[in-house]
Amino acid sequence: xxxxxxxxxxxxxxxxxxxxxxxxxxxxxxxxxxxxxxxxxxxxxxxxxxxxxxxxxxxxxxxxxxxxxxxxxxxxxxxxxxxxxxxxxxxxxxxxxxxxxxxxx
Numbered sequence: 001x002x003x004x005x006x007x008x009x010x011x012x013x014x015x016x017x018x019x020x021x022x023x024x025x026x027x028x029x030x031x032x033x034x035x036x037x038x039x040x041x042x043x044x045x046x047x048x049x050x051x052x053x054x055x056x057x058x059x060x061x062x063x064x065x066x067x068x069x070x071x072x073x074x075x076x077x078x079x080x081x082x083x084x085x086x087x088x089x090x091x092x093x094x095x096x097x098x099x100x101x102x103x104x105x
Contacts, residue, residue, distance in 0.1 A: 005091060006090075006091055006092065006093050006099070007091060007092050007093070007102075008092075008093045008095065009092060009093070009094055009095070010094065010095050010096075011094050011095070011096070011097055014092065014094050014100070017103065018103060021103055021105065022103075026042050027041065027042050027043040027046070028041060028042070028043070029041060029042050029056075029103065030042075030103060030104035031055070031056040031100075031101040031102070031103060031104060032101055032102050032103070032104050033059040033060075033061075033078065033079060033081055033101060034081070034089045034090060034091055034101060034102070035059060035070035035071065035079050035081035035089060036059060036061070036068065036070065036077075036078060036079035036081065038059060038060065038061065038077065038078040038079065039104040040059075040060035040078065042055050044060055044064075045060050045063070048060055048063035048064045049063050050062070050063040056100045056101045057083040057084070057090065057098070057099075057100055057101070058081065058082050058083050058084075059078050059079050059080065059081040059082075060078050061077065061078025061079045061080055061081070062078075062080055062081075062082065064078055066078060066079050066080035067079070068080075070082075071087065083098075083099060083100070083101075
């Protein structure tokens with residue numbers, strides 16, 4: 001992973017940023033898949049049956065039914081990107097927790 005474009009933060013800072021953007025109800029927090037650009041809320045992940053650890057780490061398309069592959073396909077809808085895969089492009093490093101998606105803005 002090319003770490004030159006990665007934003008480093010703490011869990012406390014990341015959480016505070018989410019609350020400032022979306023409010024304290026975590027179900028409303030939204031993340032952007034770095035592979036396909038699909039925006040999904042925590043609620044959408046939950047409704048798709050994704051485990052809690054997948055939120056903001058893997059594209060929700062892995063549970064909703066991917067409309068395309070993460071690399072090489074185009075089109076609308078979520079993809080099959082896995083944040084922990086061989087090609088890691090998650091743009092935020094939360095110290096002590098790993099690499100995650102940016103928030104939708």
